Amino acid sequence: MSNKITLTIDGTEIEASENATIQQVLESINKPAPIICAHEVTTSEGLCRQCVVEVEGWRVLAPACVTKVNPGMVIFTDSEKVNRSRRTILEMLNASVDLSESPELQSQMDEFGADRERFPQAKTRQQDVKDDNPFFVRDYEKCLMCWRCVQACGDDIQYTYSISVGGRGFESKISTFFDTPMPETTCVFCGNCVAVCPTNALKSKTEFFMDQGLDYDAIRREKRAEKKKMGGGK
Numbered sequence: 001m002s003n004k005i006t007l008t009i010d011g012t013e014i015e016a017s018e019n020a021t022i023q024q025v026l027e028s029i030n031k032p033a034p035i036i037c038a039h040e041v042t043t044s045e046g047l048c049r050q051c052v053v054e055v056e057g058w059r060v061l062a063p064a065c066v067t068k069v070n071p072g073m074v075i076f077t078d079s080e081k082v083n084r085s086r087r088t089i090l091e092m093l094n095a096s097v098d099l100s101e102s103p104e105l106q107s108q109m110d111e112f113g114a115d116r117e118r119f120p121q122a123k124t125r126q127q128d129v130k131d132d133n134p135f136f137v138r139d140y141e142k143c144l145m146c147w148r149c150v151q152a153c154g155d156d157i158q159y160t161y162s163i164s165v166g167g168r169g170f171e172s173k174i175s176t177f178f179d180t181p182m183p184e185t186t187c188v189f190c191g192n193c194v195a196v197c198p199t200n201a202l203k204s205k206t207e208f209f210m211d212q213g214l215d216y217d218a219i220r221r222e223k224r225a226e227k228k229k230m231g232g233g234k
């Protein structure tokens with residue numbers, strides 16, 4: 001059993017367990033910080049910084065999903081600094097990544113008053129849609145590199161390790177090893193990566209076909225033909 005400590009959040013004294021992260025404490029008081037890279041089924045790595053809070057006496061903002069609480073900590077979740085940081089992250093992401101199919105991110109942009117046109121000259125991450133299997137498509141123009149799919153495919157859920165990060169800097173992207181088509185990787189098409197993707201960069205084939213206006217029978221025919229081509233299924 002872990003010991004209890006006391007800290008202050010937005011002026012209210014809170015008791016929390018000493019091993020908790022700031023986000024766990026915020027969730028316990030119904031004030032969760034907004035998240036992008038974190039997810040309840042994946043390990044938080046502190047990649048996106050959208051969950052930052054201000055801690056009195058700290059030089060930089062603290063990512064709530066990976067920062068442990070300390071006794072006597074004084075935390076502000078709604079300061080100008082915090083909100084400006086969250087807004088800017090959203091504006092930068094929106095400038096280079098297609099977030100049009102992410103209700104989660106769209107609602108955060110509304111909440112923090114993000115200017116969707118703030119960086120009109122930003123370079124976008126143009127890539128072709130990868131449609132190489134009967135189960136899901138990969139549209140990495142919508143990928144914000146949150147890493148959730150890589151974690152779901154790896155140690156957090158499936159242990160298949162068919163996807164990872166390739167390239168460097170701005171050219172870095174989620175990919176299979178040597179960009180091999182998905183059916184030739186270790187992928188078992190469990191769908192866990194699709195389930196955790198916040199932007200629809202990974203989309204089920206059914207949804208993909210529905211977007212194109214196909215009806216249920218046509219989708220079934222298409223998927224059956226694709227499975228046959230891949231060498232199995234009915």
Ligand code: SF4
Pocket residue numbers: 142143144145146147148149150174193196197198199200201202
């Ligand atoms: S494909 Fe989706 S889950 Fe994977 S890193 Fe990109 S946005 Fe995140």
Ligand code: FES
Pocket residue numbers: 034035036037038044045046047048049050051052063064065066
């Ligand atoms: S949600 Fe905490 S750093 Fe991404």
